[in-house]
Amino acid sequence: MEQNILDCVIVGSGPSGFTAAIYAARADLKPELYTGLEPGGQLTTTTEVDNFPGYPAGITGPEMMMDLQKQAERFETKVHYEMITKAEFSKEEGGVHKLYAGNKEIFAKTVIISTGATAKYLGLDDEKKYAGGGVSACATCDGFFYRGKDVVVVGAGDTAAEEATYLAKLTRKVTMLVRKDVFRASKAMIHRVENTPNIEVKFNHELIGIEGENSLVERAMIINNQTQEKSSVEVDGIFIAIGHKPNTDIFVGQIDLDENGYILTEKGSTRTNLPGVFAAGDVQDHIYRQAITAAGSGCMAAMDAEKYLAELH
């Protein structure tokens, strides 16, 4: 049977995937997009998105993602509500890449990987209960809602130190909970934390629960893991800053990843180490992690794919 070889397959349906689809479709690459298990991506797990340009009154995450999908479909992107389970990439210039959605085989000249990253949580039931009511994993996204208020940041690494110093500028007070008796962050970041007067660091402390009326955070329940003494901190927001996991398990051994599993791309482009395979959004970006930067790199990936195909002919 003759193989149906597509010009462009997009894996993932967050802001980067749908933006790649809009651009690829308008460049006549007839993209087919696989949504994965979370159609719309991370933004479908949040309420207000106030910082995406073009929505002066803000918009909810799910609505924004439906708009992006509609825009991609207006240019005839084919959307498959399936997950890619395996990849066999060609290493040849002009080679055909093979993807699997279960038993289904998909052949493509270019693949745009937009599988995102997942914020790590502690695993407390209360994190789910108070999600959208004061628990967040992104200070840039949600810090604004806590201006003049008190917040807790959980974590000991660079991410936690960055989130804490960012929040310290907006909020009245930041309490950092560090599980061990030392930070894991770089010296420069520790220095910034130590020199920010409205950050209080509680070493050897862990978050064990959250309390509040109507699923709105009012206090963080904490424990000193040395003395086992329990106490609480009155706060409006709790930021979990213990890292992210890029969704790259199915690409391990197929494509170059960094030590944390993020896909490596060439500086200033979305090109990976494999010809015809591009990566966009949070799956290749552990720094900015915003919808607008993910969308921007989705645009770049579609343009890189279009250029790659044009140069093959």
Ligand SMILES: Cc1cc2nc3c(=O)[nH]c(=O)nc-3n(C[C@H](O)[C@H](O)[C@H](O)COP(=O)(O)OP(=O)(O)OC[C@H]3O[C@@H](n4cnc5c(N)ncnc54)[C@H](O)[C@@H]3O)c2cc1C
């Ligand atoms: C609670 C929360 C609130 C946020 N608020 C904001 C905000 O206010 N403003 C802002 O700019 N950013 C915000 N962010 C960050 C923003 O959501 C991300 O930066 C952005 O969604 C990244 O887009 P992406 O396209 O790279 O990936 P994601 O949105 O992570 O989407 C990844 C996609 O890949 C799919 N996928 C994964 N594996 C597979 C597979 N094997 N096969 C097929 N598909 C697969 C998933 O189903 C999903 O559709 C928030 C994040 C969270 C978690």
